[in-house]
Structure formats: C-alpha cells, structure tokens
Amino acid sequence: MMNFNFNAAELIFAMPELFLLSAISLILLFDLFVSQRLKQLTYYLSQLALLITGFLAFNLIGENAIIFSGTFVLDSLGSTFKVFILGFAIIALVYTRHYLKAHDLLRNEYFVLALMSILGMMVMVSGHSLLTLYLGLEIMSLSLYALIATARDRASAIEAALKYFVLGAIASGLLLYGMSMIYGISGSLDIAQISSFASASTLGSQQTLILNFGLVFLVIGVAFKLGAVPFHMWVPDVYQGSPTSVTMFLSTVPKIAAIALLIRLLIDGLGDLQHYWADLFMILAVLSIAVGSLVALTQSNIKRMLAYSTISHIGFVLLGFVTGVVDGYGAAVFYVLAYILMSLAAFGSIIVLNRKGFEADQISDFQGLSKHSPWFALIMLVVMLSMAGVPPFIGFYSKLFILQQVIAEGYVVIAITAVIFAVISAYYYLQIIKTMYFDDVDKEIVISAQLDMKVVLSINGILILVVGLMPSFWMELSVSLF
C-alpha cells in the first residue's frame, strides 16, 4: 500500500508549480481589489509569473528526483517540457491580448484561467502516478473549457465549449477506465511500480489480458486528447468555434502536456508493451495523416483548415512513437516542438489581421496581405511552407527526423505513404500563399497590432527559419530527454 509521508525539503523540486499556484492566487486577489485603471496590470503580472516560473523550471534542469511519496517526478524531460510550455505560453499570451482587445473580450479571468491550465499541464508533465496525471489533466481541461466559454455572447463559442466539455469528459472517462484496469491488475498507481509489474516475466495470461485491455483505453484516451483519427471529431468544430486566441492556445501548449502524458503512461509505465501499443499507434498515425491531409483540402475557414492540419501533424508525431527507439521518441518530441512553433506563428498571423469589429477567420481574409503588409505575408509564407515540409524551414527537419527513424525501423511503405500525403497537404498550404500573393483583389487590410505583438510574431517567424538552418541543438535536446 502507498505510504504517504511529507518531507519539506522535497518542496524545492516543485518550486515552479508552487510559485505558479501562489502567483495565480495573488493575481486573482489583485484583480478583485484594484481599481479599474490598474486592471490592465493583470496581463503584465501574468506574463511575469510565467517568466519567473519558467526561470525556476529552467534552474531545475539536470535535477532528478521522485518526491511526494512517488507521485511527482522531476527529471530532465519534465523540466525541459515545462520550460517549453512556459516559453510558448508567453508567446501565446502576447497574441491573445491583441485578439481580446480587438473583440472587447479583455477580461482578466482569461489570463488567470490560462495560467491555471498551464499549472495543470505542469502537473501532468511531472506526474509519476496515475492519480497525479489525471489530476493535472483535469486542471488543464476544466480551465480550457472555461476559456472557450469566455466569449459568452458568441453562440459558436458556447457550442464549442460544450462539445469540448462533453467529448473531453468522455475521453477522461475512457482514460480513467483504463487506469482503473491497470491499477486493478498491478495494485499500484505508481508509474515505476506499474512498469516493474508489466515487465515481470511471471505474468499469467489473465494478467496480460487485463493489462492489454487497460492499455487500449489508455491509448484511446491519449488519442482523444491529441485529436488523432478516429478520435478527432471534436477538433475541427472546437477549433472553428472557439475564439481564435483560445484555438491558438488549444492547438499549441496542451499538445506538449498530452505528449508528456503519453510518455509517462505508455513509455515510462508500459514500455514493455511497446510492441502492442505501437501497432495501435501505427493505425492512428496513418489515418491521422491521411484524413488530416485530405479533408483540409476543401476548407474555407482557416481555423478549420489548421485543425485538420494539426490532425495530420499529430499523425507524424505518433509515427515517431511507433518506432520504439529512443531516437524515434526524440524525433516525436522535436516534431511537437517544431509544430507548436509553427502553429503559434500561423495563429499569430491570423490574429494580427484582427482589428476592432473585424474577425479574421476565412482564408479569403488574407487577400492582399502581401501588398499591404509584405512582412507579415512573408511570415505566413514561411509558416505555410514550413508546415508543408519544404526546406530550409523547421517543418522539413522535423519530418526528416521522423521519416529517418521510421525508415530505419524498416517501415519504408509507411514513410512513402506519409510523404505522399505530405505532398497532398502542400496543396492547401499553397492555397494560403496563393490567396496572399496571387489573388488580384484589392482589399483593405489594416494591421492595428501594437509593437509587442509585431515584434514577437516577427521573432516567431524568424525562429522557424533560423532553427531550420541550425536544427542540431533542438534535435540533440529532444533525444537527450529519453
């Protein structure tokens, strides 16, 4: 049975989470009591909190510890993931503020909820027990449901929130069911103990059966959260219905947490059943790549199109896990990080087009951008080509890394299938370029964004090129996490 004892010295390893939680509480109180004039400080305080938390997490890189009676793990994977979550979240919040201002949605609960969901993600990343993982997942998800519904006068947002909530609850239920199976058969919630149970050679056929049964539900739960086909139905609707700032948030940072969930449960916990879940992942991956590439072709709403594009990117990520080798897992992590960098820039480019009373969410809203704002058109061009996997941008190297691992493990046919769909998906990325550069429509585009938004978006775009030209560091980092 589990033995809970508390050691104050352990708290140091949970500093980032503790700090963020305190900061959230303080910001909430601050926001309640300050005058209207000072309320815009909340945004800056939130950013500051993220920055400091990121710094704390960065300082813990290299420390390894399992604390709180084995429920919370600190390792280089966890710390690095946290740094990336916080870094990407800072970028996301800069874009978010511009969007909220443009649409009079600027309420301070928004930032607090975002911080709360980030806290959930951090707990997930460090979860070393089924309970912690689930706790983190729910903190994250509940905050996200509420975030979508912040646009409470938009029917589409309410619909999206409800859809996400219902389907998210089903996914959580499935995950929980799988966890209960695993717990039932192994007798432990601790990932390390589950792992040693699963690797024991004395497992009877009954035990293996139940373990595999639980595993299937875990895989489904993770696939739901990641939005892999055939558990992707919620993705396009939620992406389209949510306010763009929330769509951006949904499509970026939580993916790191979901990947962490996958790694903790399936690699750390049930790594010995890799051959079993890899087969499931292969089907999910190929279907995701195919459906994501094909269905996106006909979309006219850019958020919906990017939703399908996300699905196909997730397919590539899952391919990395199919390989079952450390380099393959590293390739998957590299892909996720590259994807988030691109996705942030893509949504940033949509958000920068938003202005008072104008909601940009159609592909046609990009018409004439190359004339009115050549710089932001160039950034969107880079993002789209990068997503299509054209060198020398980061999206190419992430695909290269995955394909190299997939081919090394002998799945040449899968690799060929994947590249064919990559070519098909290039078509809809080219549609955006076509809309920006080739269409001869003179539409008025006003970029009303403030300097911070413009600077961050520019840096984000340039990073896609720079990391593409020098991908070594990120690649090595990704592999070193395992």
Place this chain on the structure above:
Amino acid sequence: MDSLLSILIWLPILGSGSVLLIGNNRSQLARWVSVGISVLVFILSINLFLDFDTSTASMQFVEKTSWISQFNIFYHLGVDGISMPLIILTTFSTILVIVAGWEVINNRVADYMAAFLMMEGLIIGVFSSMDAMLFYVFWEASLIPMLLIIGVWGGQNRVYASIKFFLYTFLGSVFMLVSLIYMYNLSGSFAISEMYALPLTMVQQSWIFWAFFLAFAVKVPMFPVHTWLPDAHVQAPTGGSVILAAIMLKMGGYGFFRFSLPITPDASSSFATVVIILSLIAIVYIGFVALVQKDMKKLIAYSSISHMGFVTLGVFALFSIMKMGSTGELVSISGASIESAYLGLEGAMIQMISHGFISAAMFLVVGVLYDRLHSRDISTYGGVVNSMPKFTGFAVLFAMANAGLPGTSGFVGEFMVILGALQANFWFAFLASMTLIIGAAYTLWMVKRVFWGTITNPDVSTLSDINSREFGILAILAIAVLWMGLYPQPVIEVMHASIVNLLEQALTTKLPVLL
C-alpha cells in the same frame, strides 16, 4: 579564394534580402543593386573557370564544415567538370533575366529582382552540394522563388500553372528524399561520395533508381511527366521562363549525372532501354506536338522538352555502347571505340548548356514581341521584319540554332549525341535525327508566320524595333550561341576528366559480391 563557392551561393541570397529591404517604392535603386549583385556574382564565377584544374575528376574548391551533427550532415561544397559549367550558366542567365525585366516589370519590382537573386543562390547551391541532404535542401528551396515568380508576375492562368509546377516537382522530389534517407540508414552518411561507394543489391538499386528517376524526370521534364512545363512556361513572365528553361530543367539532367548513374549503375544499365525509349518519344512525338501549337511560348516549351530528350538519350545510350569487362577494363559492346561513349555523355552536357542559351534566347525573343503587343499567338503577327529588322535578324539566328543548324551551339550537342547513339543502335540514332527535320519544321514555320509575309495586323506595322537594352541581351546570347557552335572545345576540355570518371563509375557494378 577558399570559400568561393560559399560566396557564390550566399552573396545572391543575402543580396536578395537587401533588395527586399530597398522595397518596391524605390524600384530604380532595386534594379541597379540587383544588376550589380548579379554582375559581381558572374565575375566571381568566372574564377571557377579560370582556376579550374582540367586534369582531375576530383572535386575542386571544396569546403566542408559540420552542419547537422545528429545526422552526420555536412555543409560540403565542391565542383567538378560537370557542375562547374552549369554554375557559370546560372550566373550568366541571371544577369540576362534581371536586365530583361528592366522596364517590363513595373509591379513589385524589388520583389521580382529579389526572387531571381534568391533563385540564383539556391541553384548554385544545388550544383555545388556534395552532401545529399544539403543538395535536397537547395533543390526544394529553389521551388519557392519560382512558385512566386510564376504566381505573382504570371499571366491569366498563373495560379493553376504555379501550383501545378510546385506540386509536380514536390511529388517527384519526396521519393528522392525517401531513398536518400534509406541510403543514409545503410551507410550512416549523407555524403554523396559515400553513396557512390555503397554496395546495393539489384532490388535496392531498382527502387532507388525509380525514386531518383521520378525526381529528375519531372524536372527535365521527360515524357510522360512533362505536362507541367507548357503550363508553367506559358504563364510565367519572360524572366521566369528563361530561368526555368535555361537552368531549372538542367537540374534534372544534372541529377542523372550526379546521382542516378554513379549510385545505381546496375539499375541504370538494366532500365536504360526504358529511359531511351521515353527520350525518343520526347524527341519525336513532342516535336510533332510542338508543330501544331498556336501559342509561341507553348511551342518553345514543347521544343524544350524535345531537346532535353537528347540529354537523357546521350546519358543512357552509354550502356549500349560499353560495358565493364571481367578484368576491370572497359569493353565495347558494339565494336565502337570508347570515344563514342564519351561523345554521348559530353554531347548531353553540351546540349544542356547549349539549350540553356538557345531556350533563353527564344523566350526572350517571344518576350520582346509580347511586351509590345501583349499577345503570344502566332496568328497575331506576320511581317514583323518590316517594322523590326534588327530584331528579326536575331530571331532568325536563334531559330536556326533551335533547329540545329551547323555552326550554332544547337548543332554540336545534338550531333554528338546522335553520333554516340549511332554506335549503340542504328534506330536510336535514326529516330533522334528525325528532330533535325521536325525541329526545323516547327521552328522555321513559326519564323515564317511571325516574321515573314505581309502585315495583316495593323498593330504590327507600328512596332518599334528593339532598344539598346534588348539589343545588348540578344547580342550577348548570339555570341554565346555562335561561340559554342564554332569552338566548344574549352567546355569539352573542362568536363572531360569528370566524364571519364563518371563513365567508369556508371559501368562498375555495385552489386554485393556473392561468395
């Protein structure tokens, strides 16, 4: 200079960035900066020719630094006798297109110039990469400026043409990517020289050969994957057509020289007949297709496909001429001397360079007419000689070169390939030489309808003859065409050592030795 190749690659790319910064509002400055950069790059590239050691087949001007250590990828540059002439062709053509777009392009001038400079740097990168992944990065990246050139400055149907161009070539290339990664997993290196040394079974070679073939055949383009080219050419602005025909198509031919033959020699040998038949179809059938075109650019596009057929024919004919004897010396199959195998390969190279000049000239000729009357239809014109005598002189010269008149560069390459093919098989040579009739027919018939005869369209009588800028461009090209036609020896000397080496590689089996 130790880093000459790097300078040749990065000077235009960085220059392109600075031209973008100048902006479309200061178009005159953008024009002058662009032409300055392109001339500077051309002058620097002449150093490649002057300092080139013709006695060796090994790589020269080599630069090597680690790039992506994770994958053992190096920033590894170098040139040999096959790539060096193509680099100079690139720097030469870029000046032409930048000057040719001088007054014609008034919409987003800086962007236009920047796109061509970017393209120049990337294509030089393609021709000088000694690392397969570096090669692939340049190869794919060069699609981006071309996509924009066709899409932004193209004609009515530009969107269709540009996206078709991009997807066609992208689809071809990804298979090459898969096979490059496959070989990396076998050898642990993306170095092209490592891939030459890598033993491969026949099955592996066949798959890799066809993957490469898709990538390169689309680019050349060969029948039946040529359909993107007429669309792209017709819609592209004149400068885009020139670069497309003069350089981008050569990337495909270069790929056969650099990758297909040395990496998959046994598969190349066993599938040579298929490639030769496709080349002959391109030469003869596409020639007939060119005959019926009403649009001048389309006619020249089809004529390009037909002429590029000689390149692939010359390359793959060698397998019917020579083979490797049991003791490791080259043995003739049909009693011909080894010279005829060289003739085929060198003819293919000469044909690529000559086609670079001639097709550039032909597209510029059409461009001159299009700038004046905004029509590419042959039927719009007639009797142009009456109002544009100087221009007609050039046009007829280039048309003759396109038809393969002796004394022009068009003759040399085709004649060498036909001579080589004659040693391989009489019928190859017979069908290939049909082009001398068909090519003359479609080119001269076009000349007759456009330039001679009486003026039927009143607009034609008001045409003004070429100005000094156009005269300069066409004159330089005319000199190049005649020089290559009368004295191709320097170019052949430059490539000879590399061709000898390539022939040996192509005929040395890579099949693992069975014990």
